[in-house]
Amino acid sequence: MADFGGDLDTFRAEAREWIEANFPASLKGRPNPMMREERSKPSEDQEAWRKAMGSKGWGVPTWPAAYGGGGLSPAEGRVIQQELGRAGAYNPIGGMGVMMFGPTLLEYGTEDQKKEHIPPIVRGDLQWCQGFSEPGAGSDLASLQCKAEDKGDHFVINGQKIWTSGAQFADWCFCLVRTDTSKKHEGISFVLFTMHQPGVEVRPIPLIAGNSPFCETFFTDATADKKNLVGPLNGGWTIAKRLLQHERSGLSGAGGSGGFGMAAKPLPKLAKDYVGTDEKGRISDSDLRTRII
Ligand SMILES: Cc1cc2nc3c(=O)[nH]c(=O)nc-3n(C[C@H](O)[C@H](O)[C@H](O)COP(=O)(O)OP(=O)(O)OC[C@H]3O[C@@H](n4cnc5c(N)ncnc54)[C@H](O)[C@@H]3O)c2cc1C
Structure with missing residues (x-):
């Protein structure tokens, strides 16, 4: 089905209001903890944000509402991503369950398998x-x-x-x-x-x-x-x-769900914000380049 977007202003206003009400100010502009290789215990605010997004289903906006997903159109899903970016918020719901396994199970799994395995992925549990x-x-x-x-x-x-x-x-x-x-x-x-x-x-x-x-x-x-x-x-x-x-489209950024739960910013912008640039506008330190990928 074609997805030309349509009039999304009302939905955008609703999404903006919800993110403003639920995204903890302390996390604004902070990197997504899911992207770190060394996992420390999440802070209270990180947990609160994961639970809020998880119960709303907006971490996987286009997955069916029957299994806890957002049940939204691809265009509405893009609005969520844009509004998260605007608020300096990351998507706390991600990983391989979101990028690869969930979409595959939705296609090939039995009803019982979907009911058992999809909701914990949606909630980030x-x-x-x-x-x-x-x-x-x-x-x-x-x-x-x-x-x-x-x-x-x-x-x-x-x-x-x-x-x-x-x-x-x-x-x-x-x-x-x-x-x-x-x-x-x-x-x-x-x-x-x-x-x-x-x-x-x-x-x-x-x-x-x-x-x-x-x-x-x-x-x-x-x-x-x-x-x-x-x-x-x-x-x-x-x-x-x-x-x-699904793995390929997720890694290339073509997936609709935000892949590994990356912040809603293009990677070059993310990298520049993280590590700065040299006088030619390139990210200067090769070790830091390795660590941010
Ligand atoms: C960052 C990263 C994360 C990964 N995460 C996972 C994961 O979570 N789970 C998982 O299961 N796998 C994972 N993989 C593995 C990955 O998906 C590939 O299966 C794996 O990297 C390729 O196998 P190999 O390393 O044994 O290379 P090989 O198959 O040994 O290939 C080595 C080289 O030989 C070349 N080559 C192989 N066969 C031929 C041929 N017949 N003719 C000519 N050239 C050939 C290849 O192109 C390559 O250049 C990950 C890989 C990377 C890089």
Whole structure:
């Protein structure tokens, strides 16, 4: 459906008023804490802002209201983003649940799966990580070997993932597992499981800059309930490809939800505000450049 915007003045006024009433002044112009790799306990104001946006559904403005989303049009969603930017506010609802997993589950999940998993993402209560890449399965992702065995009402998962961004902070994992070794793409399933279980071990990978944006993640008899198989058994590759489309559009800024929950400012402006520029207008310090991305 075409989305030409229409008359949005009334909605803009409503959004402006709500943001003014709910966004804590102490957070104005402050960076989004979700963008930091080292997570400290959120302040009271940060929590209040997350809860306000989470219950309003405006962190994911275009997601269906039936699951807690804003239920707004893309044009109204853009107004929210613009008004957040105008107020110096960030979108506190983000991460991989928003950018990749939520939109995919809305398309491929059962009604029960959507009711269980979408609202906590909308509220920012739970964070997700992506268990796709393996040491022997990067560009050729479909050669993945992490195995899930059918144990009746659940799967038992054994194997290793790598480059799992934010796994050390994640509550849940959306994971590609091998459920049939006789086929390549048609032997992969898409499962969900909690990271808070004994069979999951996360080892952050230290980079030379001292930070650890991604991890090695090991599964030893980890379990996933059958109800958390998304799509058909051995039908995970189709779902994975769709999720990767959302990942690409989110990273390129084309997604409608604000991607990782970035502040509603263009990245160059954000970077200049953060670190300043040299006399030629460029961001001068390469170490700082690394840290702000
Ligand atoms: C910032 C960042 C965050 C990431 N976060 C996650 C995450 O959260 N979860 C996750 O699952 N993955 C994540 N990844 C992994 C990513 O999605 C890719 O799967 C991974 O980077 C590519 O695999 P690899 O590193 O094993 O490279 P390889 O596949 O080994 O490729 C290495 C090089 O070889 C080239 N190459 C590969 N095959 C061929 C070929 N047949 N012919 C010619 N050239 C070839 C590639 O183009 C590349 O230049 C992340 C990656 C980055 C950079």
